[in-house]
Amino acid sequence: MVNADIFVKDVPGQLVGSLEPISLVDGNIVGVVHNRENVVNGRIGVNITFEIGSAEDLEKLKAIWKGKDILISQISSVIETFPMEYVLIGDIGPAQIEKLIGNAEKTVALESVDVRFSSRTSDKKRTAMISAHVRSEDDLRKLNVFMISACRKANIVCIRSVS
Amino acid sequence: MRIIIAGFGTVGQGFAEVLHNKADMLPVKVVAAFDSKSYAADSNGLDPLALVERKKRTGAVGDHGLTGGTDVMDDVDYDVLVEVSPTNIEDGGAGLRHIEHALKRGKDVITVNKGPLALKFRELSRLAEKKKALLRFEGSVGGAMPIINLCRENLKGERVRSIRGIFNGTCNFILSRMDNGLPFEQALKEAQQLGYAESDPTYDIEGIDAACKVVILANSIFRRNVTFSDVSITGITSVSAEAIALAADRGMVIRLIGEVSDKTLEVSPRLVPKGHPLSISGTLNTARILTDLAGPITVSGKGAGRIETASAILSDLMAIMDRRR
Numbered sequence: 351m352v353n354a355d356i357f358v359k360d361v362p363g364q365l366v367g368s369l370e371p372i373s374l375v376d377g378n379i380v381g382v383v384h385n386r387e388n389v390v391n392g393r394i395g396v397n398i399t400f401e402i403g404s405a406e407d408l409e410k411l412k413a414i415w416k417g418k419d420i421l422i423s424q425i426s427s428v429i430e431t432f433p434m435e436y437v438l439i440g441d442i443g444p445a446q447i448e449k450l451i452g453n454a455e456k457t458v459a460l461e462s463v464d465v466r467f468s469s470r471t472s473d474k475k476r477t478a479m480i481s482a483h484v485r486s487e488d489d490l491r492k493l494n495v496f497m498i499s500a501c502r503k504a505n506i507v508c509i510r511s512v513s
Numbered sequence: 514m515r516i517i518i519a520g521f522g523t524v525g526q527g528f529a530e531v532l533h534n535k536a537d538m539l540p541v542k543v544v545a546a547f548d549s550k551s552y553a554a555d556s557n558g559l560d561p562l563a564l565v566e567r568k569k570r571t572g573a574v575g576d577h578g579l580t581g582g583t584d585v586m587d588d589v590d591y592d593v594l595v596e597v598s599p600t601n602i603e604d605g606g607a608g609l610r611h612i613e614h615a616l617k618r619g620k621d622v623i624t625v626n627k628g629p630l631a632l633k634f635r636e637l638s639r640l641a642e643k644k645k646a647l648l649r650f651e652g653s654v655g656g657a658m659p660i661i662n663l664c665r666e667n668l669k670g671e672r673v674r675s676i677r678g679i680f681n682g683t684c685n686f687i688l689s690r691m692d693n694g695l696p697f698e699q700a701l702k703e704a705q706q707l708g709y710a711e712s713d714p715t716y717d718i719e720g721i722d723a724a725c726k727v728v729i730l731a732n733s734i735f736r737r738n739v740t741f742s743d744v745s746i747t748g749i750t751s752v753s754a755e756a757i758a759l760a761a762d763r764g765m766v767i768r769l770i771g772e773v774s775d776k777t778l779e780v781s782p783r784l785v786p787k788g789h790p791l792s793i794s795g796t797l798n799t800a801r802i803l804t805d806l807a808g809p810i811t812v813s814g815k816g817a818g819r820i821e822t823a824s825a826i827l828s829d830l831m832a833i834m835d836r837r838r
Contacts, residue, residue, distance in 0.1 A: 435763060435765065435784050436784075437756045437759055437760060437767070437784060439751055439752075439753055439755075466759060466762070468753075468755035468756075475753065476755075477753055477755035477756045477759055478759075479760070479762075479763065481763065507747070507751040509752070509756065509760075509767060509781070509782045509783060509784055510783060510784065511765065511783065511785070512677065512770060512783050512784070512785050512789070512791060
């Protein structure tokens with residue numbers, strides 16, 4: 351996860367122009383704060399939090415921003431996160447998933463969580479996909495142990511990604 | 514070198530054909546062959562192709578009624594038993610009896626029969642060691658895909674950290690077809706029509722076949738002492754079309770993965786990123802071997818088929834011939 355303060359020219363299209371390069375390097379924007387009160391030399395401050403695959407990708411992004419005349423005020427160190435995906439199949443609903451994630455967070459700190467549901471099928475079974483990021487391989491192992499055990503107890507099929 | 518072929522089904526016949534085709538490079542005599550009801554024996558050597566033709570024509574490999582495979586093994590002088598009778602995961606069946614019988618008499622054994630290896634690996638290995646006999650089983654995991662001898666012989670100086678693989682071509686075919694939108698039942702039916710799945714597909718789709726292979730890898734490569742009941746098994750029957758679609762949305766596919774390490778022993782459906790070596794489609798088997806020095810090594814090949822499996826038996830036979838020279 352990366353947090354950066356950048357300054358863009360106060361003209362239309364500059365904000366979008368500063369965010370597009372993040373997608374170009376396969377980054378994932380988590381949050382953007384467009385601070386119109388923080389104006390320096392005709393430039394507006396923007397704080398961006400995003401995920402990025404590697405330090406190499408970050409260097410590419412910095413080069414693109416530089417080429418677009420975007421000034422970088424500060425950039426935090428990259429925090430490596432480990433992704434894990436789970437597909438859950440069973441008689442499950444949003445409340446159960448929320449409870450499951452809540453219990454998972456008691457076991458291990460989750461950097462981010464994303465949940466997607468399929469539409470309910472005729473046989474009452476429902477499928478959900480949980481995408482999570484954790485801070486270490488050890489956390490990943492703990493999360494796997496928790497998910498496998500919790501799903502087994504709840505009679506839910508848990509298909510996890512190969513890490 | 515004199516061999517007995519125990520079991521004359523698809524693999525036994527394939528091996529006999531290979532012996533015929535490679536006769537010029539193999540100083541080998543088939544002195545006996547038997548199936549579940551008949552046997553043929555001749556100390557001067559049988560014609561492998563004639564055995565195959567007879568089996569196809571009459572349904573029996575020999576003229577004589579079989580009372581027990583071990584009786585034939587007692588009556589004939591031989592050096593190597595090639596045990597290719599059907600897998601029995603309940604108690605090892607006749608295959609286990611044949612292997613034990615041969616090893617007790619100090620005979621070398623080649624087998625692709627997963628049942629005896631998944632249930633009694635440690636006992637059979639110790640018996641072979643005690644009797645100074647060789648027990649080889651390359652074709653029991655992954656058919657033509659080299660993995661056991663690769664790890665035990667070619668990667669001898671390496672520490673194998675883990676092996677993950679697709680060890681059942683039938684499941685992989687079904688899951689690959691589900692990637693294209695087919696429901697599970699239809700994909701299974703197609704696999705059966707194409708001859709990839711048995712009329713009773715339980716062994717395949719419930720993960721039992723893959724679990725046997727995981728046990729064989731754990732015992733032979735990781736030197737663990739585990740048996741079939743130690744494997745955490747989840748089959749593919751619960752994999753829904755919705756699960757496949759959700760995975761696809763994230764650029765992934767679902768594959769039945771067997772995983773072995775010092776601590777893991779598992780067969781389960783897993784999410785695999787598209788483009789990953791384990792995301793292959795169709796009936797191929799593949800394995801990703803993680804080693805301490807060489808890093809990851811990936812092998813793949815046809816996991817079943819008469820000639821493909823026979824190729825693994827042939828490599829074991831030639832290794833035995835080298836050792837006994």
